[in-house]
Amino acid sequence: MDINTKLLKKNAFRVTKKRGMTASRVRVPGGHLEAIYLPLLQNIAETYGNGTVHITSRQGFEIPGIAFENMPQVNELLQPIIEGLDINQQVPGKGYSAAGTRNVVACIGNRVCPYACYDTTGFAQRIEKAIFPNDLHFKIALTGCPNDCAKVRMHDFGIMGMTEPQYNIDRCVNCGACVKVCKKKSVGALQEVNYKVKRNADKCIGCGECVLACPTRAWTRGKQKLYRFTLFGRTGKKNPRLGEDFIKWVDEDSIIKIILNTYDYVDSYIDPAAPGGKEHIGYIVDRTGFEEFLTWAMKDVQLPEIAEVYTPIYWKGVKY
Amino acid sequence: MGFYFTKDGMNAVLKRLMDEYLVYAPIRMIGGGAFSDTNSVRYGQISKISDIIFNQKSEYSFKEILLPLSQTLFFFTEDQVKEAEAPKKGAIIFLRSCDLHAVKRLDEIYLRNGFEDYYYKRLRENVKFILLGCQNPFENCFCVDMQTNTIDTYDASIEQAGDGYVMDNHCNAWESLLSSHCLNQQDVQPSHVTETGVHVKIPDGLSIDAANSKMWDEYDDRCINCGRCNFVCPTCTCFTMQDIFYTDNGKVGERRRVAASCMVDGYTDVAGGGSYRKKNGQRMRFRVLHKVYDYKERFGYHMCVGCGRCDDICPEYISFSHCINKLESVVKEVGDNNA
Amino acid sequence: MHNEYMPYLSEIKEVIKHTDIEYTFRITYEGAVKPGQFFEVSIPKYGEAPISVSGINNGIIDLTIRRVGKVTNEVFERYVGDKLFLRGPYGNGFDVENYKNKELVIVAGGTGLSPVRGVVEYFSEHPQEVKKLILIAGFKTPKDILFLEDFERWNKKAEVILTVDQAEEDSTYQVGLVTEYIPKLSLKNVEEAVAVVVGPPAMMRFTTQKLLKTGFLEQNIWISQERKMSCGIGKCGHCKVNDTYICLDGPVFNFTKGR
Ligand SMILES: Cc1cc2nc3c(=O)[nH]c(=O)nc-3n(C[C@H](O)[C@H](O)[C@H](O)COP(=O)(O)OP(=O)(O)OC[C@H]3O[C@@H](n4cnc5c(N)ncnc54)[C@H](O)[C@@H]3O)c2cc1C
Ligand code: SF4
Ligand code: SF4
Ligand code: FES
Numbered sequence: 020m021d022i023n024t025k026l027l028k029k030n031a032f033r034v035t036k037k038r039g040m041t042a043s044r045v046r047v048p049g050g051h052l053e054a055i056y057l058p059l060l061q062n063i064a065e066t067y068g069n070g071t072v073h074i075t076s077r078q079g080f081e082i083p084g085i086a087f088e089n090m091p092q093v094n095e096l097l098q099p100i101i102e103g104l105d106i107n108q109q110v111p112g113k114g115y116s117a118a119g120t121r122n123v124v125a126c127i128g129n130r131v132c133p134y135a136c137y138d139t140t141g142f143a144q145r146i147e148k149a150i151f152p153n154d155l156h157f158k159i160a161l162t163g164c165p166n167d168c169a170k171v172r173m174h175d176f177g178i179m180g181m182t183e184p185q186y187n188i189d190r191c192v193n194c195g196a197c198v199k200v201c202k203k204k205s206v207g208a209l210q211e212v213n214y215k216v217k218r219n220a221d222k223c224i225g226c227g228e229c230v231l232a233c234p235t236r237a238w239t240r241g242k243q244k245l246y247r248f249t250l251f252g253r254t255g256k257k258n259p260r261l262g263e264d265f266i267k268w269v270d271e272d273s274i275i276k277i278i279l280n281t282y283d284y285v286d287s288y289i290d291p292a293a294p295g296g297k298e299h300i301g302y303i304v305d306r307t308g309f310e311e312f313l314t315w316a317m318k319d320v321q322l323p324e325i326a327e328v329y330t331p332i333y334w335k336g337v338k339y
Numbered sequence: 340m341g342f343y344f345t346k347d348g349m350n351a352v353l354k355r356l357m358d359e360y361l362v363y364a365p366i367r368m369i370g371g372g373a374f375s376d377t378n379s380v381r382y383g384q385i386s387k388i389s390d391i392i393f394n395q396k397s398e399y400s401f402k403e404i405l406l407p408l409s410q411t412l413f414f415f416t417e418d419q420v421k422e423a424e425a426p427k428k429g430a431i432i433f434l435r436s437c438d439l440h441a442v443k444r445l446d447e448i449y450l451r452n453g454f455e456d457y458y459y460k461r462l463r464e465n466v467k468f469i470l471l472g473c474q475n476p477f478e479n480c481f482c483v484d485m486q487t488n489t490i491d492t493y494d495a496s497i498e499q500a501g502d503g504y505v506m507d508n509h510c511n512a513w514e515s516l517l518s519s520h521c522l523n524q525q526d527v528q529p530s531h532v533t534e535t536g537v538h539v540k541i542p543d544g545l546s547i548d549a550a551n552s553k554m555w556d557e558y559d560d561r562c563i564n565c566g567r568c569n570f571v572c573p574t575c576t577c578f579t580m581q582d583i584f585y586t587d588n589g590k591v592g593e594r595r596r597v598a599a600s601c602m603v604d605g606y607t608d609v610a611g612g613g614s615y616r617k618k619n620g621q622r623m624r625f626r627v628l629h630k631v632y633d634y635k636e637r638f639g640y641h642m643c644v645g646c647g648r649c650d651d652i653c654p655e656y657i658s659f660s661h662c663i664n665k666l667e668s669v670v671k672e673v674g675d676n677n678a
Numbered sequence: 679m680h681n682e683y684m685p686y687l688s689e690i691k692e693v694i695k696h697t698d699i700e701y702t703f704r705i706t707y708e709g710a711v712k713p714g715q716f717f718e719v720s721i722p723k724y725g726e727a728p729i730s731v732s733g734i735n736n737g738i739i740d741l742t743i744r745r746v747g748k749v750t751n752e753v754f755e756r757y758v759g760d761k762l763f764l765r766g767p768y769g770n771g772f773d774v775e776n777y778k779n780k781e782l783v784i785v786a787g788g789t790g791l792s793p794v795r796g797v798v799e800y801f802s803e804h805p806q807e808v809k810k811l812i813l814i815a816g817f818k819t820p821k822d823i824l825f826l827e828d829f830e831r832w833n834k835k836a837e838v839i840l841t842v843d844q845a846e847e848d849s850t851y852q853v854g855l856v857t858e859y860i861p862k863l864s865l866k867n868v869e870e871a872v873a874v875v876v877g878p879p880a881m882m883r884f885t886t887q888k889l890l891k892t893g894f895l896e897q898n899i900w901i902s903q904e905r906k907m908s909c910g911i912g913k914c915g916h917c918k919v920n921d922t923y924i925c926l927d928g929p930v931f932n933f934t935k936g937r
């Protein structure tokens with residue numbers, strides 16, 4: 020059997036333990052899909068796979084037990100899913116056009132969760148549209164609020180929803196609910212002063228607990244959607260580490276721009292000899308220096324006034 | 340006299356009324372909900388008729404206009420006090436039948452129970468009420484059982500009718516303004532609901548012994564004493580006085596009052612660390628029996644007007660109407676215990 | 679239109695220090711007031727506190743204040759010639775008519791003495807208007823005794839039992855709880871006798887129980903209730919108990935209602 024494993028991998032299949040057998044990986048940007056696609060997955064698994072489906076750690080599906088020779092048929096069956104989930108594709112009917120840039124992960128977000136500060140799936144899909152297909156090994160995750168259920172700090176780009184609490188002093192009756200909840204569940208950024216509440220904006224992490232706790236709507240959510248944006252967290256062998264804060268109170272457009280700029284940066288600086296074309300961005304930044312990265316990343320970016328950029332950034336983590 | 344208005348006609352009327360009045364109605368606050376990307380219908384000032392949300396219940400009631408959540412009473416220096424000024428204009432409030440019944444409850448406390456309340460009165464005297472007719476009940480409404488589904492003490496009533504509006508007017512001063520902008524005059528009866536999805540039965544034979552029931556214990560854990568039920572209620576009237584001094588000029592300050600809730604910690608705290616009704620179930624009992632028992636003992640009619648807002652808002656899904664309906668068995672329970 | 683929330687100024691004429699934390703402020707007030715009624719005393723920027731009148735005298739009233747917090751601390755910083763803001767008087771107060779021509783027993787615990795002090799004064803000045811006047815006043819320790827000078831005066835007109843909960847061994851005071859003296863009272867007809875009880879909640883509870891046990895009738899017992907108050911005029915709701923507003927209908931209640 021002659022199979023180009025490089026092309027197979029690029030097409031979102033994988034080399035498995037069992038010779039001659041592959042598995043198909045289905046990306047679901049934002050981790051949310053209409054239920055009508057589930058029978059299609061079932062059909063692929065039952066027709067060409069071994070009748071099972073794995074839910075991946077990146078919120079996709081992996082259908083194992085597929086014989087290499089059935090890849091074209093599987094790709095055909097994947098077509099309605101690729102189209103239905105609005106995945107960018109180079110050649111229709113030929114499956115996924117790349118696999119390096121991984122599925123964009125998101126917690127359930129404000130379609131369901133009361134804590135979420137935005138529609139995580141919607142934003143994930145927007146990012147997917149902007150970056151896919153691409154062979155570079157980028158991992159992006161979005162989470163609705165600073166609870167970080169999606170563990171975004173373990174990704175190259177972590178996007179955490181925030182809300183800038185708006186205080187209507189005339190509606191405040193000093194019941195103390197916000198001060199108490201901020202202290203107990205969050206960072207203690209609120210303080211009672213003169214029977215009203217003062218917010219320490221530096222301390223505030225925009226979790227929105229005060230808004231949720233307020234019984235009179237003295238606290239409401241800011242109109243603009245703003246985020247905490249973290250950089251270059253990673254798991255893996257050499258130096259697993261958490262992503263560090265890059266920008267607090269950043270907007271969607273800037274996030275997308277910075278991610279796209281980072282693709283250009285990596286394209287220019289990646290070690291051409293990196294095994295499998297995979298070099299984690301963090302190591303590239305170590306090589307070029309953070310300033311160089313920053314110059315590339317911030318090209319043409321117009322941050323909102325409120326944004327706070329943390330620079331330079333130092334990463335910690337476990338070193339082996 | 341009744342009138343039919345086109346949208347433009349109605350807006351022309353509103354425009355004229357705004358010379359004299361601040362006009363308040365339930366409006367949609369975009370992004371005003373507690374959760375992200377949710378709106379909230381609340382009272383606010385309107386500038387045109389289409390600002391009014393006719394087909395939803397307001398989350399918080401109109402009472403915030405007559406009893407602001409936070410109201411400055413006067414300003415002071417070391418030994419002088421200066422009364423806070425009243426709004427220069429009067430106000431028009433668009434509200435439903437249950438809420439207009441609630442006005443009677445506010446009046447009871449603020450105009451009659453003991454001294455007349457100066458700050459309430461000076462607002463109240465200059466308020467006109469326009470009734471929003473109800474064609475259908477909303478979720479959790481039980482006005483029919485509380486006998487608050489109809490009322491005729493409005494200054495005017497309004498309802499949507501096709502692309503326009505119908506209005507019944509009781510206010511002589513507005514008669515010529517309305518007739519000059521209407522499309523035609525016609526007989527108008529404000530709609531009212533005659534059946535609601537939720538029913539309540541306040542049992543006869545309820546007495547203060549109901550306080551001793553085990554029924555309240557359930558709420559010790561369920562209720563989080565957040566006070567939302569009080570703050571949204573059109574008939575809750577409690578407040579707390581606060582004195583503050585301005586941080587930039589310590590010699591000057593103000594005395595104000597802010598809405599208070601009998602569910603929230605601190606409501607009964609007295610010197611020496613004492614407090615009454617420590618458990619949430621006891622607070623629930625205090626609130627519920629006030630609404631449907633002891634207020635009536637004092638004033639002759641029930642306090643609750645059946646708007647259902649407390650049910651709508653409770654984050655813990657504690658239903659007030661459901662609780663009322665448990666009182667029947669409470670009467671039996673405490674009766675058996677006493678026997 | 680009258681604005682009942684607007685306070686008026688009153689001048690401090692004399693300050694009598696009973697204990698470290700209890701002073702009587704003699705201040706100016708022109709107008710009718712009854713013992714058991716209270717004023718909302720305020721100091722701008724600090725707030726208001728309901729305080730009972732403890733003495734009434736031609737254009738002067740006494741307020742006996744215990745220093746416990748924001749407002750009361752600040753009042754203690756004031757001295758003769760300084761001003762306080764007042765509004766009131768509020769509440770029903772004691773109606774001396776209810777006690778005339780009766781055997782009257784007044785039981786007071788601690789600062790509870792201040793609201794009834796006016797009643798004691800009235801009947802010690804008009805002894806012919808009661809059949810008998812007995813005052814049982816209890817304090818924690820000798821250091822806590824209020825109105826010590828008054829007791830000497832009252833002693834001449836009434837049967838006065840001054841007792842403390844605890845004292846040094848060589849103390850000249852009687853030691854014991856007020857409740858201990860109730861069964862020993864020498865009354866001609868306990869069923870017709872009237873009693874007034876004012877003090878901390880627990881003391882009032884035990885005392886009324888004891889009175890009932892001794893033969894007093896419920897309708898002949900009067901108590902004064904304290905609750906958190908914010909307005910004093912039936913608006914704020916804080917003082918409400920069932921269908922009763924303590925600030926309007928009380929603070930003095932017949933036991934049949936105030937229980
Ligand atoms: C009818 C009535 C008559 C009173 N008469 C007297 C009196 O003659 N002499 C006297 O010393 N005290 C009297 N009190 C108690 C007095 O009002 C409080 O001690 C005072 O309000 C405390 O105020 P503050 O600002 O100094 O304390 P804060 O700093 O407000 O509070 C200290 C503590 O007092 C509690 N408190 C606040 N407001 C009240 C209130 N209205 N009633 C009770 N506790 C409160 C607080 O919750 C806190 O635990 C009376 C109370 C009432 C209701
Ligand atoms: S009943 Fe509901 S709304 Fe009311 S205090 Fe309890 S939890 Fe809050
Ligand atoms: S108790 Fe509930 S239903 Fe009754 S008037 Fe108040 S908010 Fe409306
Ligand atoms: S103290 Fe405000 S109602 Fe009694």
